Amino acid sequence: MMGEYQRPLEFHAFMRRYFPTFLLGFFTCVLSVALVLAMWIDEHWRSHPDNPVYTMVSSTALAALLCLGHLAMIRGYGWAMLAVLPVPLMALLIALSLLGNGLHFMLLAAILLLPLLALLVFNSERHREMRRRLVALRQARTRR
Template identity: 35%
Template sequence: MDDLSLPRFLARYFPTFICAFFLACFAVSASISLVSSTYFRGDPERAKYSFLVALILSLLLALSHFVMIRGRSWGVRAIVVFYLACLFTVLPTYGYKPHPFAYVTGLLFPLLGLLLLNSKRHREMRSKLVEVRRQRELSIQAAKASRSRR
């Protein structure tokens, strides 16, 4: 990471990170909206349940992005699962004749998010973050070893 300072790292990788994060948020909100307006159309309590599901999923989504930033590869897998879950919950709502714009955006956000996760820049960012995690672990081990010698 000597060749890439923090401002340069952020300038290079932050736009792709934040776009992937917002696409995940939009995908989750679009899928919750479509599911509540199609499958639970007659339920008077659907707004309360939609809010609770949105709250829980957004917390899990933020946690998985935080874990990815910390250099753990399973955070990316969790984000991919979010995108796929959103995509596969939106697909069957077509039978309920949702609004075309809502349906297309419900399909578009997860697909764009998966495309962005597979982009070269996002993969570079994840590999740099894993490298930073490994360097951090090595420095922690070196600090513990120097303390134990005293």
Template identity: 35%
Template sequence: MNELPSIRSFLSTYFPVFMGAIFACIFTLVFAVPVFFDSYMPSLSMADNAKYSFLVGIALTLVIVHCNFMIARGRPQWMWPLVMLLGVCFLGVLPTLNDQPNGVVYALSLLFPLLGLLLFNSKRHREMRQKLVEVRCLRQVMIARHRHR
């Protein structure tokens, strides 16, 4: 009867992959940004390294939040800045093995961007983005109907 799925079934299907991608992006920043500053700017003091890592982490977290908000509003093209961020973090951390970072931190700073890219490319995340575009189109139709009354 009602062709629209319930919010509960939508969330139970797509919310885990949506949140998994968000957390993968955030954990990528948590591990990759300090490794990046430590390896590429070795002359920074520990305090400056922490300060700049914190500020860059906050700025990139705002980018992640904005992009995911736009994806949730039915604009799937906002996934590409997140993919670029994950790729830059992966490629930025990869050559730092010569600087002998902590093995666990190095492994996690390579694992989380790959996990995020895997989640963005998953069938469920692609389905969710398509459904959110459909919801945006329905919302625009309803707004247009309401304005013409």
């Protein structure tokens, strides 16, 4: 009888501890990709007739990579961060290329800080601990 209640309590404790960190990393990546790509494509291909198509295709490709990487992370694959980390790194490099293009200071600060915040979250002790526990959970599932 006691074993039945222990697993849900462990699950709730896990979710309470790690879910906000997981969501912060995911949404900072999504926001940084959306802002950076929209600004970069609008800045460099402003008068191009396919501007909206380029924005949607590039945003969709990076968002799909980000979603697949986070899904693999949830499933406990160790290589998942290799799929996730290029997204904020690419967003940061694109944001750095926008320096000096005449964007408003606050917008430029936001598109520079969001990828840095995402990288900071992924490098935090809590996020690394969450990934280790998810990998350990996957290994325990495969041993059964």
